[in-house]
Amino acid sequence: MVTGGWSELGRDLDEAHRRAAGAAAAGLADPALGSLRLSGEGVDVLAEAAVSSATPFLRAPLLARLAAARALHPEDGGSCPTCRLPAPCPTARALFGGS
Numbered sequence: 001m002v003t004g005g006w007s008e009l010g011r012d013l014d015e016a017h018r019r020a021a022g023a024a025a026a027g028l029a030d031p032a033l034g035s036l037r038l039s040g041e042g043v044d045v046l047a048e049a050a051v052s053s054a055t056p057f058l059r060a061p062l063l064a065r066l067a068a069a070r071a072l073h074p075e076d077g078g079s080c081p082t083c084r085l086p087a088p089c090p091t092a093r094a095l096f097g098g099s
């Protein structure tokens, strides 16, 4: 039984989203922007909206490729049909975690 898997990936992506929103807020408030620099309570909301708008476009190709890799390297079911090693194979462990 593999621990982690898709739920762990989801948590990692959510954490990446949170960090991206923080980075976007810092970028919007960057003094290097000069007169275009944003400040105030709206910065966090704008940053979250910007990252939320972009995230599906960033996640979709990544998740599609991970799904294709998962089909080739199942996390359970005896042995990996691609690697011919006991499941989860090293590729599945690298992609989806587990012990």
Ligand SMILES: [Zn+2]
Pocket (backbone or CB within 6 Å): 072, 073, 074, 080, 081, 082, 083, 084, 089, 090, 091, 092
């Ligand atoms: Zn494999």
